[in-house]
Amino acid sequence: MTEWNIDQSVAETMAAALQSSVKRVRTMGSTSESSSSSFKDAFGNYADYLNNLNEKRERVIKASRDITVNSKKVIFQVHRISKDNREEVLDKAEKDLAAVTEKYMSKLVKELQGTDFWKLRRAYSPGVQEYVEAATFCKFCRTGTLLNLDDINATLLPLSDPSVEPLQINVLDYLLGLADLTGELMRLAIGRISDRELEYAEEICQFVRDIYRELTLIVPHMDDSSDMKLKMDTMLQSVVKIENACFSAHVRGSEYMSLPGSSEPSSFLLGLSDAGSLFGNTEKRCFSPLLPAERFWTTYRGKFVHVTPSSALLQVTVLPMLGFEGSESVQKAILEWEQFAVVAC
Missing domain, CATH: 1.20.58.2140 (Methane Monooxygenase Hydroxylase; Chain G, domain 1)
Known part of the structure; x- marks a missing residue:
């Protein structure tokens, strides 16, 4: 009888341990499921x-x-x-x-x-x-x-x-x-x-x-x-x-002067007053270094010529291609275009 009581006690203990283990497994399973659900919600x-x-x-x-x-x-x-x-x-x-x-x-x-x-x-x-x-x-x-x-x-x-x-x-x-x-x-x-x-x-x-x-x-x-x-x-x-x-x-x-009756500098040759105001005294060679040898291109009666401001008495040398021949034509050019000189290149 004693032996049987001991075996029965061991069996009861083992049964209790098994039940406890089953409960723990169920608890862990439910915890894992809830944790997985929270992660899904967070990522969602x-x-x-x-x-x-x-x-x-x-x-x-x-x-x-x-x-x-x-x-x-x-x-x-x-x-x-x-x-x-x-x-x-x-x-x-x-x-x-x-x-x-x-x-x-x-x-x-x-x-x-x-x-x-x-x-x-x-x-x-x-x-x-x-x-x-x-x-x-x-x-x-x-x-x-x-x-x-x-x-x-x-x-x-x-x-x-x-x-x-x-x-x-x-x-x-x-x-x-x-x-x-x-x-x-x-x-x-x-x-x-x-x-x-x-x-x-x-x-x-x-x-x-x-x-x-x-x-x-x-x-x-x-x-x-x-x-x-x-x-x-x-x-x-x-x-x-x-x-x-x-x-x-x-x-x-600065190369141009106004036509008679016009207020806009739309044509022809350089006025000496304009050159002086922009570049300084023309006799002291105060021209921009970008302009070679104080001479630059402009137009005169539809022709391309070089223009150089005169120093004192204006002197004009005009090529025959411009239609000026003789002293009378030169004098006419001086009277027509005062205060600048035309120098043929």
Whole structure:
């Protein structure tokens, strides 16, 4: 009996241990299932977040492209400006710019307001830069001044919901757009020179110089300045082109004097007074080093000849091809064109 009692006790102990083991297995199984479910939920949330972010990025890229295209149209409209249609062209350009703000910038603002829009900066930056370029271009052509960043951001505030953080153009995108502006100003200056608006071209030249000078002080201290450094090289080229165009216009314009009854320097030979004001005293050989031997090409009665200002008594030597023969013809030429000399090459 004792032996049997011992075996029964061992059997009961083993049965209890087996039941406990089965309970532990069931508990671990349920814990594993709940843990797996929580991981699935977490990854599902991450997947939804990334999908929503990618969809938003695509919408932002689309809005940025629309802003770029329509801002370029505003810039093209401003380039139609001339002495005769200045107000009309600028009114149309400003109206188009307001339409870009209300129709396309508003979409971008609604997509990015109240969010961490820095994550999507690369997606919307090209459109914002083009918008800044168009807005500053219109402002300069209207007032001759620079549209600052605070004024641009002020136009975007009404587009945002007051209850959330508004989208604001950052300093880097503003400066990148400002760098692009200098290229458009270079094209505008060349066009104004061709329309004989040299003073306006000189104003543009000084404005672009000021922008370039200020940015040369800022760019070296910028953290993310790789894009800006590339644009600084292009900006310098624009400055040089405007300076060369203005200088060439001064030199070419000094070769001509006004026709009788005309106020524009549109024809023929160099006046001595013009040469003196531009190059200094002609007797002291103060001509530009770009002009060889104080002589340069001009036209006289449809012929190409060399022109040299005389020092005291004007002397004229005229080739027979010009139709002058004998002293009487020379005297006639002196009376007809006073204060400059024609020297055949």
